[in-house]
Amino acid sequence: MKRIIFWIAAVFLGIQLIPVDRENKPVDRSQNFVDINKTPEDIKVILKNTCYDCHSNETEYPTYSYIAPISWTIKDHINEGRKHLNFSEWGSYNKDLKENAIEKTISTVESQEMPLPSYIGYHPKANLTTIQRKALEKYFKNQDIK
Numbered sequence: 684m685k686r687i688i689f690w691i692a693a694v695f696l697g698i699q700l701i702p703v704d705r706e707n708k709p710v711d712r713s714q715n716f717v718d719i720n721k722t723p724e725d726i727k728v729i730l731k732n733t734c735y736d737c738h739s740n741e742t743e744y745p746t747y748s749y750i751a752p753i754s755w756t757i758k759d760h761i762n763e764g765r766k767h768l769n770f771s772e773w774g775s776y777n778k779d780l781k782e783n784a785i786e787k788t789i790s791t792v793e794s795q796e797m798p799l800p801s802y803i804g805y806h807p808k809a810n811l812t813t814i815q816r817k818a819l820e821k822y823f824k825n826q827d828i829k
C-alpha cells in the first residue's frame with residue numbers, strides 16, 4: 684500500500700515538471716477586436732470577462748492552471764479556442780472569416796455553448812445574465828464588417 688501511494692505521489696510530482704507554455708503573445712492594438720471596433724465599455728467588459736481567456740492573447744491564468752494534469756486541459760481549451768477565434772488577431776482575418784466568426788459568436792452565445800459551461804463554474808463573472816447575453820448578441824448583430 685505504501686508503495687502504491689509512493690508511486691502515485693511520484694507520478695504526480697513528475698508530471699509537474701512537464702512544461703506548459705503560458706506565455707501570451709504581445710497584443711497589437713491595431714489588430715485587437717475591441718480596439719478596432721471601439722467596442723463600448725460594457726460590452727468590452729463582458730468580452731474580457733467571458734471570452735478573452737480562451738479567445739485572445741490576453742489570457743489570465745488562474746493558480747490552479749499551474750497544476751498538472753488540470754493545466755493540460757486548460758491549455759488545450761485555450762489552444763483550441765484561439766484556433767477557432769482569436770480576438771487579438773481580428774485585424775488579420777479576411778471578410779469571410781470575420782463574417783463567419785460573428786455569426787458563430789451570436790449562435791454560440793445564444794445557445795449557451797459559449798462561454799464553455801466548465802469555465803463558468805470557476806469564473807462567476809462569466810455566468811452571463813439573459814440581459815448580458817442579449818446585449819452581446821445585439822452588439823455582434825450590429826457589426827458592420829469591412
Ligand code: HEC
Nearest residue numbers: 733734736737760763764767768787788791797798799802
Ligand atoms: C474556457 C475556454 C473558452 C471560453 C471562456 C470561451 N470559449 Fe469559445 N471556444 C472554446 C473552445 C475550446 C472552442 C472550440 C471547440 C468548440 O467549438 O467547442 C471554442 C469555439 C468557439 C467558437 C467557434 C465555434 C464554431 O462552431 O466554430 C466561437 C464563435 C466561440 N468559441 C465564441 C466564444 C465567445 C463569444 C465566448 C465568450 C462569450 C467564448 N467563446 C468563451 C473555448 C472557450
